[in-house]
Amino acid sequence: MSHSLHFFTPSNLSAPKQSLPKPSYNRWFPVTSLSPKLISIKASTSADPNSSTTSPQVLISDNGTGAGEILSFTPQEYDTPPSQSFLSDSSSIDVDAVTEVELKENGFRSTRRTKMVCTIGPATCGFEELEALAVGGMNVARINMCHGTREWHTRVIERVRRLNEEKGFAVAIMMDTEGSEIHMGDLGGASSAKAEDGEIWTFSVRAFDLPRPERTINVNYDGFAEDVKVGDELLVDGGMVRFDVIEKIGPDVKCRCTDPGLMLPRANLTFWRDGSLVRERNAMLPTISSKKNCSLDWLDIDFGIAEGVDFIAISFVKSAEVINHLKSYIAARSRDSDIAVIAKIESIDSLKNLEEIVQASDGAMVARGDLGAQIPLEQVPSAQQKIVQICRQLNKPVIVASQLLESMIEYPTPTRAEVADVSEAVRQRADALMLSGESAMGQYPDKALAVLRSVSVRIEKWWREEKRYEAMELPAVGSSFSDSISEEICSSAAKMANNLGVDALFVYTKTGHMASLLSRCRPDCPIFAFTSTKSVRRRLNLQWGLIPFRVSFSDDMESNLNKTFSLLKARGMIKSGDLVIAVSDMLQSIQVMNVP
Ligand SMILES: Nc1ncnc2c1ncn2[C@@H]1O[C@H](COP(=O)(O)OP(=O)(O)O)[C@@H](O)[C@H]1O
Ligand SMILES: C=C(OP(=O)(O)O)C(=O)O
Ligand SMILES: [K+]
Ligand SMILES: [Mg+2]
Structure with missing residues (x-):
């Protein structure tokens, strides 16, 4: 069974289609079907996508027969661009072994949605220790430039890369700057x-x-x-x-x-x-300082750019200006840069300018260690809740950090209060939880990670079952018509997924944007995010509910779906009959289908 809703808009016609004849936007693009059931959604806008006179219209026509038929479709009056592969190794799919086992053993529904960041230090910098963390579910390895030498950091980065190459993980690397504290x-x-x-x-x-x-x-x-x-x-x-x-x-x-x-x-x-x-x-002092007697932040940043880290976390951010400055610095220095900038919220100034800072950043960290030294401790929980909420509203990933399992630096079990703290961050639906000393220099890094993992999975399940998550208003974040369509598609798809109880959402995304929009909706089912580049795959590893795969795909959704179905089936990760909703940012569409 397959139902397809397609939104044809100017944005569908952008991307790698320069050589194609320019279609007219002032007409309807019907989607026809071979089956008796036809659903077509049409958008008409003025010919100039940038024109201020753009007048979107969406019409849904349903030729109305019962559900359950096989639907395939051929867009007719619209010139479908030729399928394009973005990578040559078109016959494979990358997913890490841990996720694969988790999916097979627990089923889609019970996979962990909350991501885990581990600070790497003397306790975990060896290849085997890093591998143990990756096996334990580490999604992002953080190196803190406050500690260790440049050579030490380089070695850790090398090892994480080797781990990814040799063992198929997609562990992302976050470099955390020293800041001006x-x-x-x-x-x-x-x-x-x-x-x-x-x-x-x-x-x-x-x-x-x-x-x-x-x-x-x-x-x-x-x-x-x-x-x-x-x-x-x-x-x-x-x-x-x-x-x-x-x-x-x-x-x-x-x-x-x-x-x-x-x-x-x-x-x-x-x-x-x-x-x-x-x-x-x-x-x-400027947030990004160049200090005489300790590691230079700008040098750290140059180091991060040269190493091609996935995230740079900026300590003691005071304003959006710092973030904008750094982003343009990165853009000028690494041409096809996809280094994401994470703002650490850990000072009074950062709380004052919270919204503009988050807006300017690619994500934020609730850095409770220093935050708790700058504002009274009893104000930290409400600050955390506010930061998590603003990040989700602005569609930026958020990490809750520091002292989550502090006692596990020395002891093999957490305190009940620590478990409650982790639960609260999971319940707030933060994207990620972070270990600091617990993994960097503690005696039980793997056990600490296992506690994060089991508490996350349990609390996520509890809240899904109880449907207790508070409704959060998600304001529009897109600035263009096309972005608004993506947003609408994602929120509709997430809602449909919850209402229909589907097994998984599939999203085909080049930049990761559409995947993040789905993640933002925090749907009940996991989100399989297919992307064609390794760096996007690593970056998606920080976001709630996303299971990132690397696979080459084309602009032809039908063939993308068939290809992913057969690759995933061959690995036993999905089976015939599983109900899936697929969305794509190339051909803005929602499709509901059972895996054939
Ligand atoms: N690269 C490193 N080399 C040595 N020790 C480290 C390293 N990274 C972290 N640590 C240790 O782990 C502790 C917790 O790490 P983190 O929270 O990142 O730093 P801090 O406590 O300075 O904010 C640090 O205080 C330090 O003792
Ligand atoms: C994560 C934090 O920053 P750092 O560990 O770099 O001080 C914090 O202050 O909570
Ligand atoms: K730091
Ligand atoms: Mg700090």
Whole structure:
């Protein structure tokens, strides 16, 4: 059974069809069928797609027989462009082995929708450890430029690439920049430093020779000793350890410990005066800084571009301007760049300018670690909910990050509170969850990932069964008529998929845009996203509910469908009778069919 709805619009005629005769848009394009049932949806617009007089009209005609016939169609008065393959290896399909097993074992419905980002560090940088994470479901590997050397990062990237090549994964790489926060030095190689109640510690902008003098901490920001005042409170990692500033001696700031605790290398520092955060540095310095004494952000960015990472995450974003600036920088330096820019929301300024920042970015991260050091902790949950919501409304992927399973750095099981926190992020339908220390330097990276996975799958199922997800209004995001059609197609297709209880949505997408529009609707069934390039496939790996495949396809949907059906059937990933809804951004259409 197959039903096809086709929307013929100027956008259908764009893409790689330069040599084709230009069709007239001022007429109807009927879709005829060999079967008794005919559904045609026609759009008519003025001849100039850019014309302000464009007057869209959509007409649905249904020759009305019962459902269930085989429908095939041939557009008649419309010159169908010749089928085109985008890649030569047209007979294969790429999907990672883990997804394949998951689909076969659990069935479509129970595949995980929430994506997982793992920070790679000393605990997970080896090939085998990386492979274990990939097998455990890691969708994106994050490297944090705050830690490790350039060579170390290069090696990790190489290994992830090799893993993808050799084992068929599509793990994307996210490079996270250092940003302009104030942080401690690397403790001269020590893994931590313990501050006891009442102890006097020196925080200094001087660089020390090794071994580091007792109770001294190097600070990365030259202006630190000038900006800080006697009487200020100094917080390590948003309050893990607290000090009172008692004396300033040139570059040295003497502090008394008031809340004892363990300080980790390069821990974040904030200072507070009269109950408010002193934001001198963040206000003064550009987000993307070029610092003398630590890794240079611009060099990091050049590094990321040269390495061809999939995502660059920008720390301490203050405004949309920074994102726009970086995006044009990337565009100028990598011609066919598809590096996505992720804005980390972790400062008061980023909350103030949230909407414009998200709009300018390709995605956002709720970076709760630093956010919780900048706003009162009890405000972090509502900020998270708001960021997640705005991202979905603006159709940008969103990652919830930091301390999700913090106790698992040391222990093999999470706390109940941590499980509840993960559940809440899943329930909010964030695109992705992120591990930091848990996977970078913890003792149980694989177990932490397994907890994210099992909690995600369970909570997703619960909410589907209970139909408890709150209805979210999804405002139009498209700026052109063609984009609006794509959006309408996706929201209709998602709704149809829920109402008909279909097994999967299929989307054929070159840029990934149509796939993201489907993902945004958070449908009950998984979304099989077929794309012809590896980089788009990797990028889609960050988005909720998308199972990205790489396959070459043409502009002929009929043959695309037949081809994917037979490739997926041959691998046992779908079977005859499965009910599928397919949409495509080449020939804006919705088709409902049973797998033959
Ligand atoms: N490349 C690395 N080399 C060494 N340690 C790392 C690396 N990446 C992360 N870590 C460790 O994992 C911890 C958590 O990582 P992350 O959250 O990314 O950084 P931070 O805690 O500085 O915000 C870090 O504090 C650091 O101890
Ligand atoms: C993810 C975060 O950023 P980073 O780990 O780089 O400090 C955070 O602050 O929560
Ligand atoms: K960072
Ligand atoms: Mg941070």
